[in-house]
Amino acid sequence: MKKFIFLTVIISTLLSCSSDESFDNNPYLARPSFKYQINLELPKYANIGNPGSAIYVNEPYVGISGVFVYNFGGGTFTAWEAACPNHIPNGDCLAMSLSSPIVTCGCDDYKYDLLTGSILTNPDTKDDKKYYTLQPYNVYYSSASNSITISN
Template sequence: MKKFWLLTLFLSILFSCSENSKSNNNPYIPNYTINERLDTNLPLYNNLKYASNPVMITTAGAKGLIVMKVGEGSYTAFDAACPNQALNSCVAMTIDGINAVCSCDKSTYSLYTGLGDKEYPMKQYKTEISGSVVRVYN
């Protein structure tokens, strides 16, 4: 029984320390500095008040940002560049419901997780909420 608990403890520590390094070490997408503040009271970002209503921000990132509310007080933000294509070969991904679709290979990625069926997931950025403002940064 003691070995079981030690193994469980070891595995939980191992997995809690791991991170999806492929997401932000993508060879196709450069590391741009991101520091965007999106006020959900403004009409342009009003959809961010509601879950599963992604918004495209074209003024930041490699090809823009896709931001979506995924739950109460929780948001995801991803670069709109196709994660498995050379940066100059595709236009920005398009939003299709709660997914993003690459214009080159038509691969679909979840806007909840950034995962698709290719090697690299979407490049993810951090988010934080302060009142009605969603900050996207790295």
């Protein structure tokens, strides 16, 4: 149990302190301003209650194409933009499909990890194109209200 808590703290620290420029300089995705609260008592969000689970939040004005929320366990969550990070959002490239802990872009079948946001597919690097990770959002978990607040 101590190892799990230690690992959770390390991963959480790395995610919150990341200075990876691909998060900030993605030319395909805007940085929308929003704040959305998820009440974990609602049946609609029951699937996010277990460690290792993820949900897709598709509400108006939440992200660009919605948000994926992943439960690490121990009150630690991540939230990522649901739009494909390596395309301008349109048509088939709107929202990725979820198969926790992996999301897949419908345009190119690139796969991304909801734990770290990193791309799992090995893109063709011969084209000198820069490939982007998932766009992160801020997450705050409140055990008092049993809710998660996602914001940007």
